[in-house]
Amino acid sequence: MSKTIVNLTLPVVVEEAEDVLDTYPYHPYQQAFSIPDLRKKLISYVLCRVPGVYTVVEEADQAAMNPKSLCNSLEQRTQIENLVRQGIDHIFQENMDWIERHIPQETNSAFAPSNWFG
Structure with missing residues (x-):
């Protein structure tokens, strides 16, 4: 059987x-980081700052791997969570102009003109 190297850090x-972004407001944070390029920048930001964990497994066993079980320490999770929050702030500030151009401001429907009068 053939063996393969599996990155255990990436899925964590x-x-x-995803969990941290769910705690942020939909507009503009979740909208901004739903854009694949910004999401990739965020993941890269965190991966560059945490030690990578890899393992070698049989290719047939790769699908059954549960990488989360190898990163279950509260300290590791807290470190990754803090880095995600720092990354969100950093990338958001770094790309503020681009985000403002590509994600329109939400408007309050109470201030929108009504078409009720025809």
Whole structure:
């Protein structure tokens, strides 16, 4: 059987990024980081700052791997969560102009003109 190298850190970082982003307002944070390029920048930001964990497994066993079980320490999760929050702030500030051009401001429907009068 053939063996393969599996990155155990990436799925944990991706899951933590999703969990943290769920705590942020939809506009503009969740909208901004739903853009694949910004999401990739966030994941890269975190991965560059945490030690990577890899393992070698049989290719047939790769699908059954549970990377989250190898990163279950509260300290590791907290470190990744903090790095995700720092990354969100950093990338958001770094790309503020681009985000403002590509994600329109939400308007309060109470101030929108009504078409009720025809």
